[in-house]
Amino acid sequence: MTLVAGVDIGNATTEVALARVVGNEIAFLASSTIPTTGIKGTEANLQGVFHALQVAIDKAGLALHDLDLIRVNEAAPVIGDVAMETITETVITESTMIGHNPTTPGGLGIGVGTTVHITDLDSATPGEPWIVVADAAHPYDVVASVINEASKRLEITGAILQADDGTLVHNRLTTKIPIVDEVRLIDKVPLGMLAAIEVAEVGRIVETLSNPYGIATLFKLDNEDTKQVVPLARSLVGNRSAVVIKTPKGDVQERRIPAGRITVHGEPRGSEVDVDRGAEEIMDAVTSVRAVSDVTGEPGTNVGGMMEKVRVTMAQLTEQQPRDIRITDLLAVDTHVPREVAGGIANEFSMEAAVGIAVMVKTDRLQMERLAAKLAAQISIPVEVGGIEADMAIRGALTTPGTAAPIAVLDMGAGSTDASVMRADGSGVSIHLAGAGNMVTLMIQSELGLDTFDAAEDVKRYPLAKVETVFNIRHEDGTVQFFEAPLPPQVYARVVVLKPEGMVPLDIDLPVETIRQVRIRAKQRVFVTNAIRALRKVSPNDNVRDIDFVVLVGGSALDFEIPQLVTSALADYRVVAGRANIRGMEGARNAVATGLALTWAEEQ
Amino acid sequence: MDQATIKRLVEEVVRELAAQPAAADTATVSKPARGGVTNMTPTTAGNLTISETGDAARGTDPKEVVIALSPAFSTKIHETIIGIPHAAVLKEICAGIEEEGLKYRFVRMYKTADVGFVAHEAAKLSGSGIGIGIQSRGTTVIHQKDLPPLSNVELFSQSPLIDEATFRAIGKNAAKYAKGENPTPVPIRNDQMARPKYQAIAALLHNKETTLVDSSKKPQGLQISFA
Numbered sequence: 001m002t003l004v005a006g007v008d009i010g011n012a013t014t015e016v017a018l019a020r021v022v023g024n025e026i027a028f029l030a031s032s033t034i035p036t037t038g039i040k041g042t043e044a045n046l047q048g049v050f051h052a053l054q055v056a057i058d059k060a061g062l063a064l065h066d067l068d069l070i071r072v073n074e075a076a077p078v079i080g081d082v083a084m085e086t087i088t089e090t091v092i093t094e095s096t097m098i099g100h101n102p103t104t105p106g107g108l109g110i111g112v113g114t115t116v117h118i119t120d121l122d123s124a125t126p127g128e129p130w131i132v133v134a135d136a137a138h139p140y141d142v143v144a145s146v147i148n149e150a151s152k153r154l155e156i157t158g159a160i161l162q163a164d165d166g167t168l169v170h171n172r173l174t175t176k177i178p179i180v181d182e183v184r185l186i187d188k189v190p191l192g193m194l195a196a197i198e199v200a201e202v203g204r205i206v207e208t209l210s211n212p213y214g215i216a217t218l219f220k221l222d223n224e225d226t227k228q229v230v231p232l233a234r235s236l237v238g239n240r241s242a243v244v245i246k247t248p249k250g251d252v253q254e255r256r257i258p259a260g261r262i263t264v265h266g267e268p269r270g271s272e273v274d275v276d277r278g279a280e281e282i283m284d285a286v287t288s289v290r291a292v293s294d295v296t297g298e299p300g301t302n303v304g305g306m307m308e309k310v311r312v313t314m315a316q317l318t319e320q321q322p323r324d325i326r327i328t329d330l331l332a333v334d335t336h337v338p339r340e341v342a343g344g345i346a347n348e349f350s351m352e353a354a355v356g357i358a359v360m361v362k363t364d365r366l367q368m369e370r371l372a373a374k375l376a377a378q379i380s381i382p383v384e385v386g387g388i389e390a391d392m393a394i395r396g397a398l399t400t401p402g403t404a405a406p407i408a409v410l411d412m413g414a415g416s417t418d419a420s421v422m423r424a425d426g427s428g429v430s431i432h433l434a435g436a437g438n439m440v441t442l443m444i445q446s447e448l449g450l451d452t453f454d455a456a457e458d459v460k461r462y463p464l465a466k467v468e469t470v471f472n473i474r475h476e477d478g479t480v481q482f483f484e485a486p487l488p489p490q491v492y493a494r495v496v497v498l499k500p501e502g503m504v505p506l507d508i509d510l511p512v513e514t515i516r517q518v519r520i521r522a523k524q525r526v527f528v529t530n531a532i533r534a535l536r537k538v539s540p541n542d543n544v545r546d547i548d549f550v551v552l553v554g555g556s557a558l559d560f561e562i563p564q565l566v567t568s569a570l571a572d573y574r575v576v577a578g579r580a581n582i583r584g585m586e587g588a589r590n591a592v593a594t595g596l597a598l599t600w601a602e603e604q
Numbered sequence: 605m606d607q608a609t610i611k612r613l614v615e616e617v618v619r620e621l622a623a624q625p626a627a628a629d630t631a632t633v634s635k636p637a638r639g640g641v642t643n644m645t646p647t648t649a650g651n652l653t654i655s656e657t658g659d660a661a662r663g664t665d666p667k668e669v670v671i672a673l674s675p676a677f678s679t680k681i682h683e684t685i686i687g688i689p690h691a692a693v694l695k696e697i698c699a700g701i702e703e704e705g706l707k708y709r710f711v712r713m714y715k716t717a718d719v720g721f722v723a724h725e726a727a728k729l730s731g732s733g734i735g736i737g738i739q740s741r742g743t744t745v746i747h748q749k750d751l752p753p754l755s756n757v758e759l760f761s762q763s764p765l766i767d768e769a770t771f772r773a774i775g776k777n778a779a780k781y782a783k784g785e786n787p788t789p790v791p792i793r794n795d796q797m798a799r800p801k802y803q804a805i806a807a808l809l810h811n812k813e814t815t816l817v818d819s820s821k822k823p824q825g826l827q828i829s830f831a
Contacts, residue, residue: 103785104703140699164776167703468784470750489755492748493781509786 006596011415017593030059092343096250106170106179111158144172260301331435360434390420390430396591419534557588652691663731672726675816684742700775714821723747732782
């Protein structure tokens, strides 16, 4: 009788499967899951391994010295890293436009006139339309009375305010005009220039200033000038209030930021691509190289710096020289990042295009041997490095009721997506792809503009709800849930994440539906893309349809929607895919640890 | 706080204690530079005119936010602890509510001077279920009718740190809660020196406040004009 522990050190968790082997009979006694300490493959992992072993041993009612053998995974020797590169920027010159969404602008409609500061209204001449510009030093009642007084003499067609006073001024005016408020840098608004102002009804968006011909009509532009205002009109789309000011050189530009070139080395021949071409072209370049041996970035560019940073980080972790680090896979994903507009005067933000890049590095195998030796020395129990992680995952996955070879396993972790296939004859092939849970978190964080990675993790892992009253919430699918006791006041009226330990309010002013879409899109772009990419690569003839059964394992397979997203995407290829249930009880967890124990029993 | 101020405070405390039954004497106290412990005639405070309109009714309009004043607000005390005139305080809160397109209604609480309960009473009287409670020294709470009284939606406990912009933001947020929007809580400043520096004055002001508490008097509706 032998007591054997399979230990799987993953990017996010360390898992143990404890089994008793008698002859070739194996009985699993306990299992445990503990967060991995340190980065996978480094000595810092040992602490987590001890902890995980202890938990499993305690569950089984045994002592650590009862163990006869520990088997560690030959950590699929890959480490992933993620980064984000913004590739466009919007620049406003000469403060030609204000396009933002103050929650409460004043008035309604369109006004055209010459901008004049509120203190200069006395010297304005009658007979032409004026737009009043007032800074925050003028209280709303003063602004209203000055405009009321002036409109007896002048034609006032609109107002631009610095303070959040739009409705207050509107309520006090005798002649109603459209008012745009909360213009932070009001002193930058050019005075004495022709301007047009538009405020839309609640729940609607500006229609005239977001239309190039609308601007042309208001400013009497010719066909050449109308071409110039297209980017301006475009940047106002989706705003509730807007101001366009006609200045001699004013313009809105969307500039592409040169981010550098990526070179993919490998067989049969390498390829090159500009990062600012976007994710699709980058992925085409990566796919065109069958066996990637390394990926480099153009030195002296943003992407060059990024690749270098990855190399240095990985070199430190693996105690190798940076030049020996080889990037073996890369996943690029198009995303959007909210960025403050350069030259904007009302705190305008624009969703700039960005490319998220996940890379994966092959480390050397000695790492795990070293780790095993250290572990053995400290615990005085024999430790051996088991088979390849992906093969072990298949072994473990096959304990899912209702499965049999030929089978493909998609191991969706935090750092990488691994795929392997076992054919009916027991032979197999496995690969590791860059991009997994951490990439999704990064995309959620940047698209929603969240401050911390942890907040983005919460959004990724748990469903959302809106707290509607002190006693009820509305879930993201629209259903309402009531509570007996009043909810805590800090969640009142907020969008919350439904964590098992309670509701956590989010610090972002976005509707539930928008956040949900960002979350689902991030998961699809990473996991669905990688699932198809992985299955295509392990298939003997490059075709996803060759595989009938796919089992999903790994930490990200525990997610409440990733398995469904992958399942429905693979259903399009007529592939049966579903979340694993290791040993009929562990769910998608513990596949590798179980496989390690199983293979040892079979070898006896 | 300099010596002269401390001396003045001590004198005032002594006088208040001595003249507890006949508090009217304090009308002779000269107006301090700041700190709001003056006694003006009850009806005019700066350009604020307040008149009571009888027992306050429970509102039905979902567009209203009720603002409840503590007993001494603009009757015995006319400025916040840092000298912001009460007229300015109310004007800013009202502006915040009006900017969001909602209405406001004023009541005065006599049962208690505790700002949490004042705010909770306001919330219970409010058609939207959202109320603001404010003490003479400036301490403010946004409350919701269904929450327990000692809980609250937003609390601004350090009165010396509440300026006009904060009062505007309080009004704005209260209105947003009433609309069911998702406002960002008003940023609360913190200054650990505020307590030692203002504690004596705060205690004095609260003392004045509690002398006016009348546990049998119902909340009174108020007519307020800023003219």
